[in-house]
Amino acid sequence: MEDHIKQALMEIVGSENFTDDLIELIPYSYDASDHDHRPEVAVWPIRTEQVSQILLLANAHRFPITPRGAGTGLSGGAVPACGGLMMDLCKMNRILEIRIADRQVIVEPGVVYADLENVLAPHGFFFPPDPSSSSVCTLGGNVATNAGGIRGAKYGTTRDYVLGLEVVLPNGQVIRTGSGCIKSASGFDLTRLFVGSEGTLGVITEIALKINPKPIETKTSLGSFSNLSDAGQSVIEIMQSGILPSVLELLDENTIHVLREQGRMDLPYVAAMILVETDGYTEAETSFQMDKVIEVLKKNHATEIRMGESKKEAEALWKIRKSIGSVAAQLRTHNVSEDVTVPLSKIVDLIKGISNILHHYGLPFVIFGHAGDGNLHPRIMYDRSDPDQVERLHKAVEEIFKLTCQLGGTLSGEHGIGLAKAPYMSLEHDPVRMDWMRAIKKLFDPHNILNPGKMALGN
Template sequence: MLSTTVIKEIIKVVGKENVLTTKEELLCYAYDSTPRAFLPDLVARPCCTAQIQKIAKLANEHLFPLVPRGAGTGLSGGSLPVDGGVVVDLTRMNKILEIDEENLVAVVEPGVITFQIQEEVEKRGLFYPPDPASLKTSTIGGNVAECAGGPRALKYGVTRDYVLGLEVVTPDGEVITTGGKTVKSVTGYDLLRLYTGSEGTLGIITKIYLRLIPKPEAKKTMMVVYDKLDDAAQSVSRIIRGGIIPVTLEMMDDRTIRCVENYKQMGLPLDAEAILIIEVDGPQILLDSQAQEIAKLCQDCGAREIKIAETEEERESIWAARRSVSAAVVQIKPTKISEDISVPRMAIPRMVRRLKEIASRYNLELVIFGHAGDGNLHPNILCDQTDAEEMQRVEKAIGELFKAAVELGGTLSGEHGIGMMKAPYLKVETGEAGFEVMRRIKEALDPNNILNPGKIFRGDTNG
């Protein structure tokens, strides 16, 4: 609970209209896109870096948690106020400050919606590639804090590959700038990489310098159907080794295919083990031959059917199948627990088999889709959050699937972050010593544990 003195101080900083304290309003900042919710004590909506500095100083003086929040669309609980305190809503800081067409850099505030950045730079023939599924709603600040990925990561990389500079308010209320408009920078430690993906635990990002690239001229999309999952995985490897890096290489497993077909009759084969959606981009003149080459490779690997989109409508209809996955799978059961383990791409068939085995052992509904090109899978468990017994089985299954991913040389999280949802499993991957290094960094930078407590490290004594 915050004292009235503290509340008054915060009101002095951001203004009465930007402080929310009623239970109704607080409840609306208690959740993100996970099934969990925790009531904050207050929501502050600052408009600038200076206000955030003042709030951070107050937090250190009066020892209350600060939880930075963008659009609240995270999938690991990163913006959940698990210990209460003040949610710092950054959506008012939503200006694109500069698009530097000469240096190929965009300078933006954290609350800008990622899609808006893409729209603006694409008007100028430029491109910001990271494309998390939530890009039409999620903010760039949240994308940087969680190091969001997306289907295009295979060719273009993830958010961290585009962060050139950051302005950050430290937990004690100082402002630092690390990096900037230069492509190269080796001045001291690489703080950019430290803050990118730090999940709001080390600082509040207040300004972002993004690297832009020229927009690819055109794209071509194809759908490939496989009788055997292993053949699909083999194709993925062959395509990449063959020298063509597609923009996206999306996979749907048999269960997902059936769900989508049940939901929207689009003529998908109900007996196929996997479907790949492959998209290449680049100069128009190269795309036809690249598509043909990929088709041939897939054929060699045992593909049963290959459909290359010749028109925009055909392209749309291929993507419509992938896009309706989320809606289709919740028809099975209302609660969707979306995981995002990542494994080396050739381990995908083994991982899929392990996942199916785990699901059947715990008697759970599981669909698997994701970014086959980079090994980042989204096993989604469909359950009902009002069924306590089932949720316990879900919890156990998740623990096992993380273990399986690490055993196959993979990682707990490809793009969602650890947040609170995966915190109990962090050591499975980092080990004691790795965990300890991270914990010490956190302790050194935020000795009072003001920023986003309960994330990454919870489950251990110093959470």
């Protein structure tokens, strides 16, 4: 990047919010995925107007911009694939309005998920998506990736809560979408277009989010099965039993094995486990729901059902689920975590198919995830310094994506496409759909300055 452009950037954001120092740029070369590429400069804007001026400058001089929240993305969305400028939104982190009467909050994109949770808790409200990275990820990143979480089967994903946005478009224009109301049937839904657009269509600078009253009661149980099909059938039957559990997680045989052997947990030798939580506003409500769940687990031959009767017991059950990532990571130096998603009736086929693929390629793995919404996380462990393991990993991942699409599924339930899944987009989206996505990108960003190289939208 030429010196006069760097000078112009410093004039926009101030020299304290600009860097081209190699040491400071290195952390911006990667996110939580397998991908890396270094930017030439980084800026920390603090006002929408600055974002707009930077985009105008980028359009005039044709340099790429990668928006970034906390860099916890698992698909390489915040990796600056074409170099250029890294725009870190972390300093735009004010909670602007808490409007309990209107059931909404207005925030800047750099607000960390957990900080919003803490501010809402005294009001008895919450923002439900709850990604596992909630202590660090930003709300801007959540909106840009349409993040989801463990409570998705009941509460949906980020998209279901975004009422409106302020977005700076690639030509520097500032657009405000949505209506400030809980519902609106007025015009094209531009808000939804930006949610999940992964920083390719505009930079999100303000977000209006719907919030919910927070349930105060929960019940937790863990069912074990000697047969994966029984566990899969339980998932289907729980979801059609007339109640919606707040959590419905499935652990496959490998996951249980790794937790038992590597994590030294007291777990039975079974083919699958299901962790279920029900929530509500009264004890009677949560118990009624949990009774239905237990009925289904028993009907489908659960070999053991552990109940979290006390808070301590419930935490012990949750610990099993929450330990998977860290325990599995001990098996090899690196791992990738996919988030393939299928219709509920195909979960068992997906688990069996993925197991076959990964056994064939001889890589250690665990399969677990949010069975209640069909979203599974095959996590594959490997050593990046061994080219043979890397090649086997890539082949296995491609086969997993093919299988998922054959089962009527989607490449990503919550992590987004970014760089990691861009080569596989055409497995899921036919040429007509891909053409329209590329046409939309071209309409918003004719010079391709915003997050180029992502989502197979063209370089």
